[in-house]
Amino acid sequence: MLRFEDKVVLITGAASGIGRATAIRLASEGATLVLSDVNEKGLAETRAECESLGSTVTSSVVNVASEDEVVAMVAGAVEAHGRLDVVVNVAGILQFGHTHETSLADFERIISVNLTGTFLVCREAIPHLLSSGGNIVNTASTAALAGHPWTISYSASKGGVAALTQTIAVEYGKQGLRANAVAPGSILTPIQQEFALPEGADGSLVYRIMALDEQRGPEVVAGAISFLGSEDAVHVNGTILKVDGGTLA
Numbered sequence: 001m002l003r004f005e006d007k008v009v010l011i012t013g014a015a016s017g018i019g020r021a022t023a024i025r026l027a028s029e030g031a032t033l034v035l036s037d038v039n040e041k042g043l044a045e046t047r048a049e050c051e052s053l054g055s056t057v058t059s060s061v062v063n064v065a066s067e068d069e070v071v072a073m074v075a076g077a078v079e080a081h082g083r084l085d086v087v088v089n090v091a092g093i094l095q096f097g098h099t100h101e102t103s104l105a106d107f108e109r110i111i112s113v114n115l116t117g118t119f120l121v122c123r124e125a126i127p128h129l130l131s132s133g134g135n136i137v138n139t140a141s142t143a144a145l146a147g148h149p150w151t152i153s154y155s156a157s158k159g160g161v162a163a164l165t166q167t168i169a170v171e172y173g174k175q176g177l178r179a180n181a182v183a184p185g186s187i188l189t190p191i192q193q194e195f196a197l198p199e200g201a202d203g204s205l206v207y208r209i210m211a212l213d214e215q216r217g218p219e220v221v222a223g224a225i226s227f228l229g230s231e232d233a234v235h236v237n238g239t240i241l242k243v244d245g246g247t248l249a
């Protein structure tokens with residue numbers, strides 16, 4: 001199925017995990033790709049894998065929290081490929097800790113990547129997506145939908161991503177631009193190395209984070225993202241799609 005033939009898709013956080021799996025999935029569906037990440041080595045590996053599937057790929061090291069870098073990335077994508085059809089915001093970071101011990105610097109660091117980064121990429125891409133009749137797929141989290149303890153900055157950032165997505169969906173929907181988000185949970189990727197409960201935490205409170213049946217890899221989120229980004233989802237706008245194997249939340 002080549003749902004993304006002749007489509008130019010920009011993916012942030014493409015060096016690892018869900019971003020890499022999405023790049024590979026969309027390459028296999030015919031997409032031309034614009035890949036970015038702060039991890040240069042991982043980005044090059046993803047690029048090579050997508051090119052081996054026949055995809056045309058441009059890539060650049062971009063910190064999504066940097067306005068200048070995001071502006072240059074989106075402009076560069078349109079300059080290189082002449083259009084932009086789908087934007088997938090995946091870049092994100094996670095940190096555990098007690099709320100009352102969270103520093104302002106840590107709070108702002110998480111917000112700046114997960115929320116401000118998503119905002120900046122959306123803002124820059126929207127004029128081009130309006131031209132192409134394109135769409136946005138953001139990455140929220142189950143942490144946006146129910147209380148996940150010891151992740152105050154992360155949960156706040158992902159709640160913001162969900163609200164931002166629904167705002168764009170309503171604001172631009174009549175102009176043909178869709179915006180949706182996936183809300184993954186319990187996905188086996190490198191970000192789970194950050195899963196370290198702080199001292200004194202009651203581990204039984206994280207039951208909501210666990211899948212009801214089993215944990216799966218990032219390809220299950222890539223499948224959901226490819227659906228939302230494709231014409232199959234033409235009537236899906238403003239949805240926050242849980243991809244978590246079912247949780248108790």
Ligand SMILES: NC(=O)c1ccc[n+]([C@@H]2O[C@H](COP(=O)([O-])OP(=O)(O)OC[C@H]3O[C@@H](n4cnc5c(N)ncnc54)[C@H](O)[C@@H]3O)[C@@H](O)[C@H]2O)c1
Pocket residue numbers: 012013014015016017018019036037038039042062063064065090091092093094113139140141142183184185186187188189190191192218
């Ligand atoms: N794995 C899960 O269970 C899970 C659950 C809910 C949400 N998510 C979200 O999915 C997204 C992808 O996470 P993942 O699980 O694939 O983890 P991951 O760590 O494998 O991938 C995150 C990627 O984002 C990149 N990144 C970090 N900071 C960046 C920055 N400032 N600019 C650009 N890129 C940056 C990293 O280098 C990495 O390649 C994140 O937004 C995460 O919050 C993951």
